[in-house]
Amino acid sequence: MAEMRNEVTEEPAGSGLIDAQAPEEIDSEAYRIVDRYVSEQPGGQEQLIPLLHRVQEYLGYLPFPVQEYVAGKLGLSPVEVYAVVSFYHFFTTTPRGRYQLKVCMGTACFVNNAQTICDVLGDLSGIELGGVTEDRLFSLEQVRCIGACGLAPALMVNDEAHGHLTPITVRKIFRKLKSAARKEKNSAGGEADSENKH
Amino acid sequence: MNGQLVTITVNGQEVEAETGTGLLDVLRGLDLDIPTLCHDDRLTPFGGCRLCVVERKDGRGGLIPACSTPVQRGMAIETETDEVIESRRRNLQLLVLNHRMECPVCERSGDCRFQELIYLYGVPEEQLLFERVRHPRDEDSPVIVRDPEKCILCGKCVRLCDEVQGVAEIGLVSRGLEAVVTTMLDRPLDCEFCGQCVNACPVGALIAKPYINEIPAWLREHRTTVCSCCSCGCELDAELYEGRIIRVTSSPGGGANDGTLCAKGWLGWDILSNPERLTRPLVRKDGGLEEASWAEALAVVADAASKARGEGRRIAAVATPRLTNEDALLLRHLVEDGLGSDWIGLGPEAGVRALLEGVTPVLGGPFSTASLQDLKEADLVLVLRGDPGRTHPLAKNILVRRHRQQDLPFALAATFTGGLERHARPFLRLAPGTEPALMRFLGRELAGQGVLDDTVEGYREWNESLESYTGSWAAEVTGVPEETLAQFAQSMAVAQKVVVVVVTGRGLPGDEAETARDAASLVAALGAKAGLLVLGEKANLQGCLHAGLAHKSPQEMLRVAREGDLGWLYLVGQDPVGAWPRSLSVRDALKSAPFVVVQDAFLTGTARLADVVLPAAILVERQGTGIGSDGEIRRYTRIVEPPEGALQDGVIIRGLAKRLGIELPSEIDTTAAAIGLTKYERREARLAPVGSMNPAPIAEGFLLDPSPQLFHSGSTTTRSSLLRGLAPGITVWIAPADAEAEGLCNGDAVRLVAEGREVLLQAGIDRRVAPGTVVAPWQSRSDGASRLIGEGDEVVTVQLRRS
Structure with missing residues (x-):
């Protein structure tokens, strides 16, 4: 009888959902974040937006299977969640990179050749605007004025601003990020290996 | 401060209105034509289309949307100023911009609110x-x-x-x-x-x-x-x-x-236009059914009746609970008064059993004591046995509105559900057939709290018989945590008005009569604050019961038929071969009856065995009255003529009576009083000790949910190719987690195995299916998963094997 109850299921059901759009594996920690949030926070459907924030904070985007999982947890229909996600510009359903490169296109940056910065980043990463690299390390987008006009042309990497950019400094920043990511990956891989040994 | 009567000014005239009510309602109540596109009285105000704007002249506002503005003291409203008209026209123009205008070929042309308004207001030509x-x-x-x-x-x-x-x-x-x-x-x-x-x-x-x-x-x-x-x-x-x-x-x-x-x-x-509809009476000649005229067919039927009477054998009739009140009363007059037999009955429908065997012994008659209206108003509603969304969509709509619009909870206690559980607070997913356990636990718990009416006849014995139905026992039997059960009992104890709903229909596990009896007992013991609503499945079940058609049970009928005592059997809209439980061995019984008349719209399995088949009108081809499950009288108006050659049941019954020389009343009185009192008198409730309850152990495997009735219920409606198309019978729906565990993907061929029988179906993965359950829509008896289900109400567990 135990499996018939509609209480919190142990196993995230999301990965088995029909029409799972994204062919890529979704980090199962995302489902656990949802489970934890729902069990810890009182209340019901009004928790939707904060919960979506929490998930996007972790995954960088809101894959559809996760949206359906969230819907199930909050007693909403999937399209109700999708409607909210599609309404707010902040939420995104396309994966973003570990490093989100946001080139400022505000007036000051624009007249200071922001387009060149954009082009250089495109060449370096091999992706177009709005895209993400295959290894999910970088995503590239243009944003409106970030309020750093004195630093024009400027670039945000996640929450960090870089200013007075030239193609050369842009290359430096890009290489730095790449090597940081490599180091991170190596140490994470080492941990995983040591875990496997147990 | 809502609900105060205040005076507001509308177009210069003073009007009284309650504060807090919608301004739109007030204006429309004054016969003012306020256009809307997004407003619906059934929905919470939206304020999207802005066509209902009116001008506020009392110093605040300007243009305000009437639909989402509550009445306030001192409001002064103008509904037809130039500014209002211009604003509506502008808004229409903005809507037109993104609307593909293909009115000449549009399906809705001439019946389109938008088109009407554009015509009325005129949309500026510049785009x-x-x-x-x-x-x-x-x-x-x-x-x-x-x-x-x-x-x-x-x-x-x-x-x-x-x-x-x-x-x-x-x-x-x-x-x-x-x-x-x-x-x-x-x-x-x-x-x-x-x-x-x-x-x-x-x-x-x-x-x-x-x-x-x-x-x-x-x-x-x-x-x-x-x-x-x-x-x-x-x-x-x-x-x-x-x-x-x-x-x-x-x-x-x-x-x-x-x-x-x-x-x-x-x-x-x-x-209605199914080509298989019967349009000529059929009479058995030389072993086969052959077309005959109405006069000939009725003569054969009448002669057979006279012969059976002459031989001193029983005359019997079994009717469908879909008959109109008038036709039901005519049938009773024909059989009881005309042919002198009290062998008249309804089929073994779950609703009949619930009301006759469940409710009648306790409440004194086969009535519900609550109505659909009570579902809206009661502060505690408990729905038992099934999801009304599958069997009684209107009741489901009322419950959803209760929850979504008024924020009033309702409880659902059932095994198989079709989506309503998402709105239920609490939702108690019961182990199959354990509704009586829940009722008895509640009875014991509420008695313990002293909130029951101990003056009801038989209360003491009933209460004593509940002794062993403790919370821990109920939790084990039903599979619902004891704490949840206790909380629910508490909410019932403090509720001011309680409605218990017993859902009936094909494919719901458990004994509907036992559940109805236990629910009726609880309701009776709760006294005046509680009501019981039994949702029967066929259209005029209430009316046919009131008309006194359920005099003999189908079991009795078939027994005397088998014993050879039945001389003449009249089946009005009943298809025992196709729709009654196999365990009743209908076929043998019918073969033992010397003369069987079937009155139906289609050549059913039973009709094929009959001596005479009379083509009948169905659904909206009929004229008359009925009683809905809410106890209210409904008026069926004939809007379509039956196919030529088919007649309404009552007309056929009158024709038969004429042949037999029986005088039937020329007018049937179907006023509420006349129908309500034909057979049953209400009397005081009487409680009786509950019987023993030993739920059978459920075999390992997935519970097979035959998901009946949302699209068709397995009798008349299965004849709609459209409705059949909506419920794919070749698919078995599986919860995502179960599919993963069983290694099944969408579209896989899967074998369902139960007690030696097996069927091959296509797997469909659906998040709406509860883990541990598989859903296989019931088609007809010989199709798909139906072959695994004997009678439709026993619990079947299946193993899934990937094929």
Whole structure:
């Protein structure tokens, strides 16, 4: 009888959902974040937006299977969640990179050749605007004025601003990020290996 | 401070209105024509289309939307100023910009609110310069076409689907010009196909495929009648052309259904023109059934009746609970008064059993003591046995509105559900057939708290018999945590008005009579604050019971038939071979009866065995009255003539009586008083000790949910090819987690194995299926998973094997 109850299921059901759009594996920690949030926070459907924030904070985007999982947890229909996600510009359903490169296109940056910065980043990463690299390390987008006009042309990497950019400094920043990511990956891989040994 | 009577000024005249009520309601109450596109009285105010703007002249405001503005003290409103008109015209213009104008070929031309308003207000000719946003038409669903380029984003469909239907299959996705009404990931519609969205659409953005035709709106004849597919008795607005139904809708504010329908009532009308309809009486000659004239057929039937009487053998009739009150009373007159036999009965329908064997011993008659209206008002509602969304869509709509619009909870205690559990607070998923356990636990718990009426006859014995039904026992039997049960008992103890609903229908596990008896006992013990509502399945079950048709049980009938005592058996709309439980060995019994008359619309399995078959009119081809499961009288109006040669049951009964020389009353009195008192008198409730309860252990495996009735219930409605198409019988639906555990993917062939029998079905993975359950829609007895299910109400567990 135990499996018939509609209480919190142990196993995230999301990965088995029909029409799972994204062919890529979704980090199962995302489902656990949802489970934890729902069990810890009182209340019901009004928790939707904060919960979506929490998930996007972790995954960088809101894959559809996760949206359906969230819907199930909050007693909403999937399209109700999708409607909210599609309404707010902040939420995104396309994966973003570990490093989100946001080139400022505000007036000051624009007249200071922001387009060149954009082009250089495109060449370096091999992706177009709005895209993400295959290894999910970088995503590239243009944003409106970030309020750093004195630093024009400027670039945000996640929450960090870089200013007075030239193609050369842009290359430096890009290489730095790449090597940081490599180091991170190596140490994470080492941990995983040591875990496997147990 | 709502609810105060204040004076407001409308167009210079003083009007009294209550504060807090919608300004729109007040204005419309004054017969002022306030245009709206997004407003629906059944929904919470939206304020999207801005056509209902009026001007406020008392110093505040300016233009305000009447639909979402409550009445306030001292308001002064003008509804027809130049500014108001101009604003409406501008808003219409903005809507027109993104609306594909193809009125000359649009399905809704002439019946389009938007078109009317454009005509009325006139839209300025100059257009803003931008391109319409392109969206593809969705024609993937079997019955609904969605055309987003005509959509004006009033959101009525989205809100009805959510607030009234409780499904939320569609949503308003994206924003601004890109906004579109669509499903999750633009998948094809996979919903209940109730038609609420289509019927509310003010334009032609949602169209029902079966109702697409070239007949312009102004050539259609409009008729109103009542649906008799199930006992909800919903009002239908039918559009006819040359005597045929070409579209069915329903109007808000009309009947009990307030404009809502279900797939059956909305779409199932192709049944009427099914080519298999019987149009000539059939008489058995030389072993085969041959067409005959009405005169000949009735003569054969009458002669056989006289012969049986002459031989001193029993005359018997079994009727369907779909007969109108008039026809039911005529049948009783014919058999009881005319032929002198009290062998008259209804079939073994679950609703009949629940009311006769369950409710009658306790409450004194086969009545519900609560109505559908009470479902709206009671502060505690407990729905037992099943999801009314599958069997009684109107009751489900009321419950969803209760939850979504009034924020009043209702409890659902059932094993198999169809989506209503999402709205239930609490939802108690019971182990199959354990509803009586819940009732007895509640009885014991509430008695312990001293909130029951101990003056009811038999209370002491009943109470003593509940001794062993403790919380821990109930928790173990039902599978619901003891704490949840206790909390629920507590909420029932403090509730001021309680309604317990017993759902009946095919495929619900457990004994409906036992559940109804235990529920009736609890309700009786709760006293005046509680009511019981038994939802029977066939249209006029209540009326047929009142008419006294349920005199003998089907078991008794078949027993005397087998014993050879039955000389003449008249089956009115009943198909025992096709629809009664196998355990009754119907076929043998019918073969032992020397003369069997079947009156039906189709050549059913039973009709094939009959000596005479009489073609009958069905559903909206009939005239008369019925009683809905809410106890209210419904008036069935004939809006379509039956196929030539088929007659209404009552007409046939009169014809037969004439042949037999029996005088039937020329007028049948079906006023409420006359119907209500024909057979049963209400009396005081009487409690009796509960019987023992030993739930059978459930075998390992997945519970097989035969998911009946949302689209068709397995008798008349299975004859609708349209409805059959909505419930794919070749698919078994599996919960995502179970599918993963069993290694099954969408579309895999899977064998369902139960007790040595097995069927091969296609797997479908659906998040709406509860883990541990598989859903296989019941078709006819010989199809798909139905072959694993004996009678439809026993619990079947299956193993899944990947094929």
